[in-house]
Amino acid sequence: MNNKKSKNDLALGICSFRIWGTLGWHDIKQRYRRSILGPFWFTLSTAIMAVVLGVLYSNILNQEIADYLPFLAAGLVVWQFMSTSVLEGCNIFIASSSLIKQIDLPLTVYACRAVWRNFIILLHSLPIVILSLLIFGEMPNEEIFLLPFGLILLALNAVWLTVALGILCARYRDVLPIVSNFIQIAFFFTPVMWSPDILKGRSWIATYNPLYHLIEIVRAPILGKTILIESWYWSISLVFIGFVFSQYLMGRYRNRIAYWL
Amino acid sequence: MKTLISAENLTIQFPIFENSHRSLKKAIFNVSTGGKIGQSAGYPFVTALDDLNFKFEEGSRIGLFGHNGSGKTTLLRVLSGVYAPVKGRLNINGRIASLLDVSMGLDPDATGFENIYLRGILDGLRPARIRSKIDEIAEFTDLGEYLNLPVRTYSSGMMLRLAFAISTSVEADILIMDEWLSVGDQSFSAKASLRLEELIGKSSILIVASHDQSLIERICNRQIVLEQGRIISDQSIPKGSVKSV
Numbered sequence: 001m002n003n004k005k006s007k008n009d010l011a012l013g014i015c016s017f018r019i020w021g022t023l024g025w026h027d028i029k030q031r032y033r034r035s036i037l038g039p040f041w042f043t044l045s046t047a048i049m050a051v052v053l054g055v056l057y058s059n060i061l062n063q064e065i066a067d068y069l070p071f072l073a074a075g076l077v078v079w080q081f082m083s084t085s086v087l088e089g090c091n092i093f094i095a096s097s098s099l100i101k102q103i104d105l106p107l108t109v110y111a112c113r114a115v116w117r118n119f120i121i122l123l124h125s126l127p128i129v130i131l132s133l134l135i136f137g138e139m140p141n142e143e144i145f146l147l148p149f150g151l152i153l154l155a156l157n158a159v160w161l162t163v164a165l166g167i168l169c170a171r172y173r174d175v176l177p178i179v180s181n182f183i184q185i186a187f188f189f190t191p192v193m194w195s196p197d198i199l200k201g202r203s204w205i206a207t208y209n210p211l212y213h214l215i216e217i218v219r220a221p222i223l224g225k226t227i228l229i230e231s232w233y234w235s236i237s238l239v240f241i242g243f244v245f246s247q248y249l250m251g252r253y254r255n256r257i258a259y260w261l
Numbered sequence: 262m263k264t265l266i267s268a269e270n271l272t273i274q275f276p277i278f279e280n281s282h283r284s285l286k287k288a289i290f291n292v293s294t295g296g297k298i299g300q301s302a303g304y305p306f307v308t309a310l311d312d313l314n315f316k317f318e319e320g321s322r323i324g325l326f327g328h329n330g331s332g333k334t335t336l337l338r339v340l341s342g343v344y345a346p347v348k349g350r351l352n353i354n355g356r357i358a359s360l361l362d363v364s365m366g367l368d369p370d371a372t373g374f375e376n377i378y379l380r381g382i383l384d385g386l387r388p389a390r391i392r393s394k395i396d397e398i399a400e401f402t403d404l405g406e407y408l409n410l411p412v413r414t415y416s417s418g419m420m421l422r423l424a425f426a427i428s429t430s431v432e433a434d435i436l437i438m439d440e441w442l443s444v445g446d447q448s449f450s451a452k453a454s455l456r457l458e459e460l461i462g463k464s465s466i467l468i469v470a471s472h473d474q475s476l477i478e479r480i481c482n483r484q485i486v487l488e489q490g491r492i493i494s495d496q497s498i499p500k501g502s503v504k505s506v
Contacts, residue, residue, distance in 0.1 A: 005342075005345075006345075016385075018382060018387075018388075019382055019383065019385070022378075022379065022382045023379070023382070023383075026368075026371070026375070026379060030368065030370055030371065033370060098365075099365070099366060099383075100343070101338065101343055102341075102343070102359070102361060102362055102365045102366070103341075103343075103359075103365065103366075103383060103384075104341060104342030104343060104357075105383070255345035256345075258343050258344050258345075259275055259276060259344065260276070260278075
């Protein structure tokens, strides 16, 4: 019986959408209970960030602001989702320990709750990207229909990553500082602030960077560009490899996690 | 399927990952409170439950008795599915409701109604089912308009009323309780006891941990005494000894 529980945790957790859906939504409501703008604070802060950085860096990097600002806004929004997912992922089981020690739920529920919460935030920020296109007189073209697929792939990657990091960090508390350092450095190596076109001979920095491909599957359709086939390959195989890895960790350590908290 | 709990050689050990574990190396065996401290695989561990064997069948009213740290709460958590056995086997047939911490998942910033709803979701209920319960819970708490206010504005007694009403609104075959729940002022307390007894009556197995010998004698038909994570006595309580309180 216990073996079954650990083997099915991922599947059961993802299927308990009512639980993580309600809890994640509640988290958002909770965070903005007494604020007037509510979750639209995400929208506003993305706008401020994109405008300020967009004006500054389009000058520094000698880029046309009409191209650069939407590019930067899209990249920042996705990057924010990824980095919050990773950092919250590290803490996910530790932060949920009071519930974990009280009630027997699939542990993946807690991971999905966090991903869903951050996904809602992402959806609140995306309109800014579209707006920045419209301001410069560009319309999203038919590529935008691929956006839902990109978003789903991104979210699925966030789920396995949260589960895997959550398990590792529950056992080894040194993983969190390692990961947060890594994320900080990765930001500068990933084409968020700069376009991969300026890499010239060093294009491998982007080509072999999974984070770049995860950003591209969301950024390209918004900007009306075709998603590179490599980006599809990378994102889809990451989902598969990642879920196999998380499934392995869950199957092996699911029953130990409560003891580590 | 019949409601049943059975354990064979059930053992629970907590690993201790603190850096200071070296100093625990010479840790004394047989401390009077707490489980045994042992060591394996480089880090020390506490054996909270040691090789337990038991079988609870329908109609069992189990009273767990023992010192602080004797393993009562750990056993209750194992039965609730929180900790999986490290060694041995545990079989449970039946739906379990545990009243270990009545204020579990209570969000102080959410309103009373929202908390009822959230807790229902955590218990895996469908929204329609929760809505049908909300009125019953609201009526029982007597909190009226307060249920529309954030729980942090409640007095501690009011908060307990809500928590109690929510956690006792469950339906289960197996009921797990850490100490008898008593809440509120005299009139509410009587009402609460009645509700709790009704809940116990509906369940087919009850497991309650308590320091109160007379309580165990009153509501249980079997008493298990734990010491250092072991069962040192397991006997049925004869009906004749039932006292009125």
